[in-house]
Amino acid sequence: MSSIKITSNNSNEGMITVAFATKDLENIDSHFGSAKQFAVYEISKNSINMSEIKKVLEKDTDKTVAMLKGVDIVYFTEVGAIAAAKLINSGIFTIKYKEEVSIEEETKKLQNMLNSNPPPFIKKIIEKKAM
Template identity: 55%
Template sequence: MVKVAFFTNDLKNIDAHFGSGEQFAVYDVNAEGFALSGVIPTGEERTEGRVELLQNEHVDIMYCVEIGPAAAAKVVNSKIFPIKYKEVVSIETELSKLQTMIATNPPPFIKKILEARG
């Protein structure tokens, strides 16, 4: 299983910036499917606080539409893999892609996550 966070304003799309998004949705994803684990409000937290919120949820991969270089470095240093999109993308579409990757041929970074999770 992989824990994934999506910075989202509408809970349907990856449509929020890491630094200004008001919430993120956390999903558990495996080869059989995916399920919403929770929606976490970010409040007034800045970069360190947001990274800590992700760590508290045991997130492995984080999606957003934008993230600055310093924030991305802090996310990576916390052993969370950031994925940035330039345009709005459906959360369900990404979850389906991730599920298929895990079930068929996961890329090395996902294999590493799966091995670490046992």
Template identity: 40%
Template sequence: MAKTTNINVTSNEANNNTLKVAFATDDDNTVDRSFSKAKKFIVYDISKDKCTIKKIIEIDTSNLPEGEKIKYIISSLKGVNIIYCKNIIGGDAAKVISSGITPVKVKYIDSIEELLSQFTYMINNNPPPWIRKIMNIELEDVRLDRWKSE
């Protein structure tokens, strides 16, 4: 039978306006695993102000039939908004997306610290609408203001 170990990090702080972002990793420092082969995901809560580790999910799917592995991994990541991985095949990506998680494939073996820095910068400067919606960030209609001045 498959096994999942969740190591939760507890905090007294409220988790409002945060994204849950998971990174597929073996070494805890880089995104170095493909989605279907990952044995560990580090999940961060990311807000405009900071990034904190929420939990570490260790997954063992070695005893599952091939068709059940992806379902099991997805269920283990319940509540995660975005997953960074080295690679994800089309069919698996479709299943991940239909579960409400957005997969992001990295081009190189990227540092988790650098990805967190880039993500925080994006949130604080010009997050796309779908991230604003998840984080309950007020949408400013910059385009309408621009048109008013013309």
């Protein structure tokens, strides 16, 4: 498959929306099921912007997954099998880090991927949004 050309008048084209399970808004440092908040970023080839902080008001997997509707990728330190299946079935890609990772580092890594040769799952996200 050839690389995707991401140019148009639509400024959102080529943008991915990513949520990070975080306690301190600086690191990916929370288990999906016990996360009290998710920092949501919009990342494109040219920009990285925190768009919102989604607060988890009650511990309910279905409500948390529904709250993340519109997010393309969610990062966390751990996730249960049922929650992971619900996220994936909702069209949200899941990425787990066993250790704490800086959100700033990860957003820059994602932006670099968008500017070079994104992995197949990122290309799929971009293609789905372009439809």
